[in-house]
Amino acid sequence: MKKLIYIVFVYATIGTITISCGDSKKKETEEITIEDKELPAEERAEKALYDEVMAIHDDVMPQMDNMMKLKGELQVKLDMAREKEEATEETLRALEAGIKKLEEADEAMMQWMRDFEGQDNVEDHEQVMNYYTTQKAEIEKVRKMMLSAMKNARHQLQSIE
Structure with a gap:
């Protein structure tokens, strides 16, 4: 009871x-x-575009942990392959390239976050919209880079097992 x-x-x-x-x-x-x-129409437009940029960022940011896990798994496979001396040069190069892609994607996200600046204090509407449009394209490139690197890493891990 x-x-x-x-x-x-x-x-x-x-x-x-x-x-x-x-x-x-x-x-x-x-x-x-x-x-x-x-809010005035221009400020609403700026806020909407800013929100779009941040939505993309917020969507991919949690993937950073997955990228680091995949990098660790690839590194383990690479280390084991080197120790056993069973892997071909092609396999070793593919693992190294997979790790490098993950590292580059990680650095691209870190660089984007360091460079991104909110435009709250900028008065020129066109300048703000251009900046956020550019940043949206940049974070989309980072997103594609991250997703591609993770897909590649998963493929490598499956093909090696």
């Missing part, structure tokens, strides 16, 4: 937290929407 009460209590607590978090998120979204309507 105590276990049943405990289980009901836990589920009720989780439900309450979920509902209250959802409500605050809804209120936050409504506030942002209301605030956005109060």
